[in-house]
Amino acid sequence: MSIDRRKQIVEAATKSFALFGYKATTMEQVAKIAGVGKGTIYTFFAQKEDLFDEIMSNFIQEMRLVAEKAIDPGKPLFDNLHPLLFELLDFRRKHELTIKLSHEVKDMGTPKAQEAMRQIEQAILAFVTNKVESAVSKGEIRPCDPAITAFVMLKLYVAFIHDWEKTNPPLSNEKIAELFQTYLVEGLAVK
Amino acid sequence: MSIDRRKQIVEAATKSFALFGYKATTMEQVAKIAGVGKGTIYTFFAQKEDLFDEIMSNFIQEMRLVAEKAIDPGKPLFDNLHPLLFELLDFRRKHELTIKLSHEVKDMGTPKAQEAMRQIEQAILAFVTNKVESAVSKGEIRPCDPAITAFVMLKLYVAFIHDWEKTNPPLSNEKIAELFQTYLVEGLAVK
DNA sequence: AAAATGACCGAATGGGGAAAATGGTCAACA
DNA sequence: TGTTGACCATTTTCCCCATTCGGTCATTTT
DSSP states (O other): OOOOHHHHHHHHHHHHHHHHTTTTOOHHHHHHHHTSOHHHHHHHOSSHHHHHHHHHHHHHHHHHHHHHHHOOTTSOHHHHHHHHHHHHHHHHHHOHHHHHHHHHHHHTOOHHHHHHHHHHHHHHHHHHHHHHHHHHHTTSSOOOOHHHHHHHHHHHHHIIIIIGGGTSOOOOHHHHHHHHIIIIIIOSSOO | OOOOHHHHHHHHHHHHHHHHTTTTOOHHHHHHHHTSOHHHHHHHOSSHHHHHHHHHHHHHHHHHHHHHHHOOTTSOHHHHHHHHHHHHHHHHHHOHHHHHHHHHHHHTOOHHHHHHHHHHHHHHHHHHHHHHHHHHHTTSSOOOOHHHHHHHHHHHHHIIIIIHHHHSOOOOHHHHHHHHIIIIIIOSSOO
């Protein structure tokens, strides 16, 4: 059989989307990097959008691996939470693809880029939700809606790690773990 | 003495900023509404910015009144929290000035409008911080950093009332109060 | 004399139309 | 059958000029 053109195309597109974002990646560009004619791309992907979807799905798969690595199955949820969220958000923050996409969202508002960032957030949420579910069923934490709980955890984490720094000195890793303990685990009620 | 031109100008500017936002409000416009010459504005305010600052400071003052009204001094912090945050965010959300300014931030990114929205958020935060401080000193809640606690409360509230709805059915007022109770007051630890 | 004014200024903005670029097609070709 | 790039319609970018705006100040009004 001839060389795997589909694979060539996907690899080229992966590079290009990571390098230039969604809008600035042109099909001509991808074709050139892949060393194929533009028309060939359209025998595998009906639209630019479909090609991008495949790259995104690979990216999210990669993110799941990172998440799994950050988890220590022997430890309770709250010991895993900080490493898990840290690794996931760090992965997102440092990966060329997401850097470019989030810039694109900010200063062009490309709908497809927005949608992609939303997908990534959903994937993170789904992963954490899953861990919360199993923590609840193990009786590790009190019964609660896993989806809302995961949502609260992520929002709080992002708030600490990102929003807080906009107007205040950054919080250390230890401080963040401590804050999670204070607010989410123990609560503010006088004991 | 002659008619109070300063007051006329401030009133005209208040209307105009609320009606058109920062950028689209012109000094000529303000002068016309106020029924004075453009030059006259500059005898009271050195720049457009200074005029806007006065309007913002009045606005934040007005917001403080709303906040005070939402508080029942006899009740504990957590009973007041929901009404307080609700009224403040609702006031912000419904006031013509903030509607226009937040649109302006979103689709023009006017620096002055951004700064103004930041100021408003800081004012809300300062108010809540204050209430948290007094709750701590009364022994109503466990000791904690009041600024961080206020920040957590606001972020969580906004997350529930605004972010959650982006991908899920909205939460009722009762549900939000219950979630605050679960996550912030009691904590997730198994008791 | 003091207060008020609006014509005026240079800089910033915006509209719009030409030119370039892009996603997608398809007849020709290997 | 699988591949290609010239081609098409549409969108985006670029550029220039008319207009607008914040701010000043000589003149007018009180």
